[in-house]
Amino acid sequence: MSEAALALSLFFHIGATVIWIGGILLVTFLVVPELNRVLADQPALYQLLRRLHKRFGPLGNLALAVLIVTGLLQMSADPNYEGLLQFNNRWSQALLIKHILLIIMALAGLGLQLGVAPALERTSLLLEHGKGDAGEWRRLRGREQRLTRLIAALAVLILGTSAWLTAI
Numbered sequence: 001m002s003e004a005a006l007a008l009s010l011f012f013h014i015g016a017t018v019i020w021i022g023g024i025l026l027v028t029f030l031v032v033p034e035l036n037r038v039l040a041d042q043p044a045l046y047q048l049l050r051r052l053h054k055r056f057g058p059l060g061n062l063a064l065a066v067l068i069v070t071g072l073l074q075m076s077a078d079p080n081y082e083g084l085l086q087f088n089n090r091w092s093q094a095l096l097i098k099h100i101l102l103i104i105m106a107l108a109g110l111g112l113q114l115g116v117a118p119a120l121e122r123t124s125l126l127l128e129h130g131k132g133d134a135g136e137w138r139r140l141r142g143r144e145q146r147l148t149r150l151i152a153a154l155a156v157l158i159l160g161t162s163a164w165l166t167a168i
Contacts, residue, residue: 001076012070013066013067017159019059020067023063024152050120080168090168094165095165098162101161104154123140
């Protein structure tokens, strides 16, 4: 890979990292706790959280796709890369750990996006119209928060393994 192509790949990779991991951490630890504190169990909270998910979800997924493509390009260009399923050096072993963390994170994200989020959206819509079960909403929100915190923790671990890879 040419120096210019590598620089462009790194630019998009870093930008996507800022959007994806920065967004996850910002929403998880700043935005949502404040929304919960200010709006408590008001219908506006349900609507705002639903809209926040709809806005960030596609952007986060696009950033993740960019990370995967640019990461694969950079991996194949790295002199430490010895080939598919070759883990003969510390760099490839650290990369394996990073990929395992990414897979766990992707599975948690899929569970959140395909399981918890739709159920939470349905319950939120019902609550907005005075027909929902607030207990069910709290149970789903708890599950959503646990998955979101897991994803945030995995994001930090992935950043750590990225730093480790760079240092090797």
